[in-house]
Amino acid sequence: MNNPRNDKWRHRLLRWLVMFVFAFLALSAGYLQLIEGNEYFDRAERNVIRYIITYPPRGEVFDRNGEYLIQNRICYDLMVIPRETSKAGLDTLRLSQITGVSVSSLKSAFAKARKNGKIASPLAKYLTVEAKLKLDEWNLQGFYTVPRTVRQYPRNIGGNLLGSLREVSKEFLDNKNEDGYYIAGDYIGEQGIESAYEEELRGEKGRIRRNIYADHATTDVVEMEAEEGKDLVCTIDARLQAFAEELMAGKVGSVVAIEPSTGEILVMASSPTFDPNELVIGRERGNNYMRLLNEPRRPLYNRAVTSSQPPGSTFKLLNGLIGLQEGVLSPHNRYSCNKGYRAGGVKMGCHEHRSPLDLDYAIATSCNAYFANVFRNILENKKYKSPKEGYEAWRNYAESFGFGTQLGVDILGERKGVVKHRDYYDKIYRRSWNALTVLSVSIGQGEIQSTSLQLANFAATIANRGYYYTPHIVKAIEGQDSIDAKYRTPHYTPVDKRHFETIIKGMWRGVNRDGTCQLAKLEGYDVCGKTGTAQNPLGDDHSTFISFAPRNNPKIAIAVYVEHGVWGATAAVPIASLIEEMYLTDTIRRPWLIEHVKNLELDYYKAYDRHKKRK
């Protein structure tokens, strides 16, 4: 102790102390870096890097003639950096006058922006070009505008066909955002083309990595370029669509017109409809959307694909075709009709016409009794062990025409319609049923429903004499040589071409000689058609009509369905006829018919309007 030089113990202890302290520091570092390292790494990233999403312009949509259906419009967001604004205060009144935003919401937005005064926050959104120019003129310190695109629909048509954009919902983000593409605040197509072709239209978002330095200076690195959305060319004929919507105004129902040789949908009008501009993202969208949502006639609903209704007498054509193909019907078969059909306990009424009658006239005049006989013969064919098997065979035919299945149109939400399976009847009738039990199907009533699209497709199939192309709404996609192969392959039905000719003869007669739909006659264009009148419990009968023209080399096949339109000939026939006339001749020579259609007064009280809220 007296000679510190030789005090081995002490300097050894100090040496251990030094090593211990460094070991302690190493342990601390190890704890920070090895155990909590990942967490700190994330925090470090968040500290200095912000990822900024860049949005590409969404693809635009044209009609088949190159006319804009959906267009991008530039509008402006007013941004403010509160730190850079002049201290003198803000003339909110003038700002309010220019932007059209209320003073109080401007003030609250400004107060919100102040919380993070160094960065830019939006003060008012979706300003017009005029407002932007006025603001530029004013040149307020700390304020600037950023451009952004919103949708606009120059024709104001096809609200439920074209669809709209909305901010992606939380529910979607939670459940359906599988590839994680969308983030809160993104826009996504809702309904119609906007939704069905979302992936093509939206393009790909870009990403900018923004490095933030301590002094708030930033550098940007483009990590991913935004990829512009693709433009679409629609099969829709905008002029025809507008005309169809005009004719359907005030009625509930839908019109679908198809070009038979390609399956391209020329018109898909659902009524009531709305102006798609109402749902453009902006201040008014929410209110408009709620108003449309609450309307009892459901304008947001694209009835052409989502409403399945009994096809009525139009369905008789299918039974005729099946009967002919099955060999249980020949064009010369005659059945008598004494204001209806009676067999066993079943009674089916019919209107007054000549009797007995052959297939031609039965189609033209839409005889219920005739097709009840045909249907019964199909099911009670000796070929099959029982009418149940006969029904199965019948159902397969129906399905080959696209009834009871989804056609696969490129619009979301397509309904299958209803063509019951044998099992269904087995179950509800406890296996004890026969052709008479399901007889109503023969005339398209009862357990049978189809969409207007299916009916139009049926008309196109007849027009093509036995095959159809899957109906589709998009003709071309920018950057793609052709549309999906499934829209370019014909679907053949098992019915021979010659049987179609037989049926078409009846359809032609119905329009051009002595049938139910003589109103549809167009000189020089051999229009073929079949009306339908479907009974229903909610009011007048539904009025429906399927047609194609001309008879040889058809250019257009059309189905019109007007709910509670009384007779097939009352509402559906003139509407279809006018659309055909417009499409085939480019002019209307029967303005009185337009007047007739527009002045039709249909009664929707029981079906819809009684649900209207009283104000």
Add this chain to the structure above:
Amino acid sequence: MTGIRRENEMSLFQGVDWGTVILYLVITLVGLAAVFSASYVEDAEDFFSFKHFYVKHMMWLGISYVIALVILLLDRSLWHKWAYIICLVTLAIVLLTFTPLGKVVNGARAWLGVGGFTLQPMEIAKVGVSLAVARMMSKYEFTVQRFSDMVKVLALLFVPFCIAVLQNDTGSGVVFCSFLFMFYREGLDNWICVPAIFFVALLILSFLLTPGVLLLSLIFIFTFSAGMLMRDRWKVCVKYVAVLMFVSTMLFLLLSFVAPSKFDFYDCLLYTTMVSMIGVVVYAYRANIRKLYFLVLIFFVSVICLPTSDMMFRHLRAHQQDRIRTFLGLHEDRDLLYNVTQSKIAIGSGGFAGQGYLDGVMVRYGRVPERHTDFIFCTIGEEFGFIGVVVLFVLLAMLILRIMRMGDRQLETFGRVYCYCVASILFFHCFINIGMTMGVVPIMGIPLPLVSYGGSSLLGFTMLIFIAIALDASPIKSQSSLLKW
């Protein structure tokens, strides 16, 4: 004789501890790399402009290397002879900071502005103070056990400490507390070191205790240490505590009558204890147990400095109070918490292997405050990860241990004490600096030796280390050369 090497030495660098020199070079180069990473600007056109910290640091490195060389070339007896003069001169330079030449940086008036450069003379003064302490302690018959001898040394250390506190640069002052390390090596009694260490620990942690508990624990530790010092007189200690308690209770009861609720028991105990110290001194004198003086001294320093009486704490500057409070989690100073949090994020984000040189995002984007100076360790932690950190620790620990070994093999007390002074200062700097970046020690603005940017600090440590190397290499190591003095 004066300052010029004598001709008869065999080699210019005879006896130089090359291991230490290499360690020094490696650490300074690691420092340069870290400073470069912390301060370079991407795509800067003026890569070699003097506005960049790394360019200035390179210059300071050059100067330091030259000075190191000069120190090795100088006569190695110079330091012993001129120790007091060097100390006086350097402290005088420190005092210049109070003249208009002084500059205030980060609230501390510890800087001198000289022709575009700023110097922190206290960093150089550490050399002078270390030399003076070594000279004082190498005096014939000096022993750290003797109170009268130690008071002189403590008085010497008190001077730079006070200057540092006046400069509002307490961190540099507290560095001198590290000399306890050296005193222990020189044979300071264990039971004096225990209360001293306890004092330093309380200084940091006392905020967690109430004044009463603090005082009681002080009394307990000091009485226990006294008992251990006196060995066979435990009874005296027990009696002392009993009397203390009794008297203070009586005093409390009496005062409660005289001036109710004006005094609490803690006050009474404090006053009684302070008065009793007279008795302790008298007893120590009578019984000839001089070591007790140390305890009395440390006790008074404790009472003054510790927040037991809130005395010292009140005298700390607001930012120092904040720093201590922040460390203890008592006070949420956002700026200081920000420093610690950012620094921890930077170090933590390094992970095992680091983010790669020049790729540490926190440092790159300036998210760590003082990243090139006091928080340079973040750069290493972030960019080289745990591996880099451990390598740096090994280098620093080896340097310190080597300097301690150089001290141990000195035959002359002067060299040994000096080497241990250097080791103490290095050790303290490393511990506090690295500890504060990781949030285990309160923030004190002191640099990481040889790594942090800063000319004065680099110069100061270079001088400290190379004087130690020079002393180690000096022929005084052999007994015969003592005769030359």
